[in-house]
Amino acid sequence: MDKIIIHGGKKLSGTIPVSGAKNAALTLLPCALLTDEPMTLRNLPRLADIDGFQHLMNQFGVSTTIAGSRPEDFGRVMTLEATRITSNVAPYDLVRKMRASILVLGPMLARMGEATVSLPGGCAIGNRPIDLHLKALEAFGATIELAAGYVRAIAPDGGIPGGSYSFPVVSVGATENALMAAVLARGTSSLHNAAREPEIVDLCNLLVAMGAEIEGIGTGDLVIHGVPRLHGATYRVMPDRIEAGSYACAAAITGGEVTLAGARAEDMAATLQALRDAGVHVEVVKDGLHVAANGKLRPVTISTAPYPGFATDMQAQLMALLCRAEGSSVLTETIFENRYMHVPELNRMGAHIETKGRTAIVHGVPKLTGAEVMATDLRASMSLVIAGLAAEGETQVHRLYHLDRGYERLEEKLSLVGADVERVGD
Numbered sequence: 001m002d003k004i005i006i007h008g009g010k011k012l013s014g015t016i017p018v019s020g021a022k023n024a025a026l027t028l029l030p031c032a033l034l035t036d037e038p039m040t041l042r043n044l045p046r047l048a049d050i051d052g053f054q055h056l057m058n059q060f061g062v063s064t065t066i067a068g069s070r071p072e073d074f075g076r077v078m079t080l081e082a083t084r085i086t087s088n089v090a091p092y093d094l095v096r097k098m099r100a101s102i103l104v105l106g107p108m109l110a111r112m113g114e115a116t117v118s119l120p121g122g123c124a125i126g127n128r129p130i131d132l133h134l135k136a137l138e139a140f141g142a143t144i145e146l147a148a149g150y151v152r153a154i155a156p157d158g159g160i161p162g163g164s165y166s167f168p169v170v171s172v173g174a175t176e177n178a179l180m181a182a183v184l185a186r187g188t189s190s191l192h193n194a195a196r197e198p199e200i201v202d203l204c205n206l207l208v209a210m211g212a213e214i215e216g217i218g219t220g221d222l223v224i225h226g227v228p229r230l231h232g233a234t235y236r237v238m239p240d241r242i243e244a245g246s247y248a249c250a251a252a253i254t255g256g257e258v259t260l261a262g263a264r265a266e267d268m269a270a271t272l273q274a275l276r277d278a279g280v281h282v283e284v285v286k287d288g289l290h291v292a293a294n295g296k297l298r299p300v301t302i303s304t305a306p307y308p309g310f311a312t313d314m315q316a317q318l319m320a321l322l323c324r325a326e327g328s329s330v331l332t333e334t335i336f337e338n339r340y341m342h343v344p345e346l347n348r349m350g351a352h353i354e355t356k357g358r359t360a361i362v363h364g365v366p367k368l369t370g371a372e373v374m375a376t377d378l379r380a381s382m383s384l385v386i387a388g389l390a391a392e393g394e395t396q397v398h399r400l401y402h403l404d405r406g407y408e409r410l411e412e413k414l415s416l417v418g419a420d421v422e423r424v425g426d
C-alpha cells in the first residue's frame with residue numbers, strides 16, 4: 001500500500017489548480033439515470049470514488065466514455081448514457097466501498113419505478129443512518145422495504161406521486177436523493193429544512209439544465225414540479241471548496257503564500273472567515289483566491305454546522321493549522337459523533353489537543369515533529385499531511401487510499417508549490 005513521505009518546513013509558494021468537487025460529482029453522476037439521452041460532465045476530478053461510481057453506473061447498464069485522459073490533464077470529461085437500464089440493484093460489494101452509492105436510490109426509483117440498494121453500513125465517522133433518505137421517499141409516495149441488508153423502494157403503478165417532507169435534521173445526501181426522485185414525479189413535491197450546500201445548488205442547476213422545474217434553489221425550501229421526462233445535458237462540475245480550503249490551511253501552516261486557481265470564494269465564506277480569524281490573509285483574486293500567512297497564527301473558536309456554517313469536512317484541516325496558533329482554540333463538531341480520529345495522530349506529532357465529547361481544545365505548540373501516522377478517513381488523513389508540511393523532520397502518512405478518494409494528485413499539487421512530498425510503495 002502506498003504512503004506519502006513529507007519533509008516538513010518548506011514554505012509553500014505558487015499556484016495550485018483547484019479540481020472539480022468530489023461531493024458535487026457524486027450527486028451529478030447518478031442524474032444520468034434520469035434520462036435516456038447522453039449526459040456529459042466536465043471537470044470531473046480523477047479520484048478513486050469517481051471511478052467507483054462509474055463502475056456502479058456500468059453495472060446498471062449505463063455506458064460511460066471518458067475524454068481528457070492525458071496524464072498531464074487535471075480533470076476529465078465523462079459522457080454517460082442510460083439508454084436502457086438493465087439492472088436496478090446496487091450490490092453490497094460496491095456500496096460498502098462507497099457510501100455515496102446510496103444516491104442512486106432516488107433517481108433509479110424515479111426512472112424505473114423501483115430500486116434496490118444495499119444498506120451502506122457503518123462508517124469511520126459515525127453511524128451515518130439513511131432513515132431520512134427513506135422517509136423523504138416515503139413522503140413522496142414510495143413504499144420502502146428492508147430485507148437482507150438491502151433497501152427496496154417501489155413506486156405505486158410505476159411512478160412516484162410526489163409529496164411534502166420536512167427534514168428534522170439537515171441532511172445533504174437525503175436532500176439530494178429526494179430532489180432526484182421528485183423531478184420525475186407525477187405531481188409537485190416540496191422539501192423543507194433542506195440542505196443548502198453549494199453542491200445541492202450544483203445538483204439543482206444540472207437538473208434544471210436537463211429540463212427539471214425547481215423553485216427555491218439555494219434555500220432550505222424547495223418546490224419541485226415533476227415533469228414527464230428529462231433530456232440530456234452538458235455540465236461543468238463546480239470547483240471543490242473543501243480541496244481549496246485544505247490547500248489554504250496547508251499554505252498557511254507553512255507561513256507560505258499560494259494562489260488557489262479556480263476556487264470560488266462565495267462557496268467558502270465560513271472557511272475564509274475562520275482563516276482570517278486565525279490571522280491568515282485571504283484575498284479574492286480574478287478566478288481564484290490568494291492566501292498568505294506570516295507564520296503567526298491566532299486561536300479560533302468555531303463549531304461545525306450545515307451550510308452556510310463551517311463545514312464538518314474542513315474541521316480536521318483547520319485543527320491541524322490551529323496546532324501552531326499562539327493560544328488555545330476550541331472546535332466543536334456538531335454534525336458527526338466520531339470525527340476526531342486525527343487527534344491522537346496529531347498529538348503523536350507533538351500537538352496538544354484534548355477532546356471532551358464533541359469539543360476539542362487545541363493548545364497551540366511552538367513546533368510539530370514528523371512521525372509515522374495514519375488516519376481512517378479522508379479529511380483526517382489530509383490534516384496529517386498539513387501537519388507534516390510544518391513539522392520538523394520526516395512524516396510518513398500511511399493508508400494513502402483515503403487521500404486518493406478525495407484529493408486529485410495531492411503530491412503533484414503540493415510539489416507544484418515547493419513542498420517536499422513523495423509517494424512511495426510501502
Ligand code: UD1
Binds near residue numbers: 132172174
Ligand atoms: C455529505 C458529504 C460529506 C459531509 C456531509 C456533511 C457527500 C458524498 N458527502 O455526507 O462529505 O461530511 O455531507 O456536510 O456529499 N443523518 C441522519 N439520517 C439520514 C442522513 C443523515 O440522521 O438519513 C445525519 C447524519 O448522521 C449526520 C447528519 O445527518 O449526523 C448530516 O449528514 P448528511 O448531511 O446526510 O451527510 P452525507 O450526505 O452522508
